[in-house]
Amino acid sequence: MKATVMHGPGDVRIENVPDATMMEPTDALVVVTRAAICGSDLWPYRGYGEFGETGNRMGHEFIGIVEAVGAEVRTLKPGDLVAAPFAISDGTCVFCREGLHTSCVHGAWWGGTTQDGGQGEAVRVPYADGTLFPLPVGRDDALMPSLLTLTDVMATGHHAAVTARVGPGKIAAVVGDGAVGLCAVIAAKRLGAEQIILMGRQPDRLALGRAFGATDVVTARGDEAVEQVRQLTGGHGAHAVLECVGSGLSMRTALNVARPGGAIGRVGVPIAQDQPRLRVRRPMRNPSRMKVVVVQVRHQAIVQLIRPQPDHAPPAQVRDA
Ligand SMILES: [Zn+2]
Secondary structure, three states: OEEEEEEEOOEEEEEEOOOOOOOOOOOEEEEEEEEOOOHHHHHHHOOOOOOOOOOEEOOOOEEEEEEEEOOOOOOOOOOOEEEEOOEEOOOOOHHHHOOOHHHOOOOEEOOEOOOOOOOEOEEEEOOHHHHOEEOOOOOOOOOHHHHHHOOOHHHHHHHHHHHOOOOOOOEEEEEOOOHHHHHHHHHHHHOOOOEEEEEOOOHHHHHHHHHHOOOEEEOOOHHHHHHHHHHHOOOOOEEEEEEOOOOHHHHHHHHHHEEEEEEEEEOOOOOOOOOOOOOOOOOOOOOOHHHHHHHHHHHHHHHHHHOOOOOOOOOOOOOOO
16 A cells, blocks of 8 residues: 655655554554644654654544454444544543543554554554544545544644633633644634634734634744733733643743643643753653643643742743753
8 A cells, every 4th residue: 555654854755565454353444535744744854853764654643434343343333434533542541531542551653663654545543442533424524624633633722722721711822823723722712711812923824813713913932922921911921821832932931921820731742852841750651742741730730839929920930940
């Protein structure tokens, strides 16, 4: 079958690879009908990442038709249309039951050197019952482009909003105007935020953000951006900060625009080496998204710890540990 393989920075090829085949009774075989490119695919494309000898299979956002299921698969049958989220999970372990599917004890990531990727003709899906979500529509439904966003980008923006405790009447600040940032704006509006400050620099994206519900836009960066958010929030900062970039600068900005008692939902893949140190003590089993979940929890505690001031005092600047 054909699949997308990245061999190095800027080197993406469509190649013939071994056909996807089922290996375990909990597997399903899915023929891919739609797939997307993630912002996180761009990091290795730009040179941040390691590559296997025969390259890395690509794609972790896909929709497809179930071709076959293993003997132990209970909830799916051939012919079902399914969406695959960006992580493999069994759906039954202690973390899956807590809604932390990216921390699944049997979890894995699509593509790379060990799994099929969504940017291919077919995919072997481990733990199919836990991993896949049946879609109650036809394969060419008009909603398909929107449904494809549920495999990562919209779900990630929503997760940022939930983790940052966006709710009715709250002030939300979204750091980053990429696809996840724009979905985070949609999510914040859905969850009832009264004021949504979108921080970014691309005019066309910011215009989309306003259409999606952003009430204010901040195009400055660094200290100037922090100051502008304070001015927009009566000097206090945002209740909910949705960090959707992953750079050290964006994380520092997120910390500095949070008000006392505020929470940060961090979903930007932390790729850069200049991250603020947050004393995350718990070992992380997996990079990137795993880190996201654990760090989010820590951030909530940290933001409250470092912000003991009453609401009327200006927030202190956060410095790297
Ligand atoms: Zn699990």
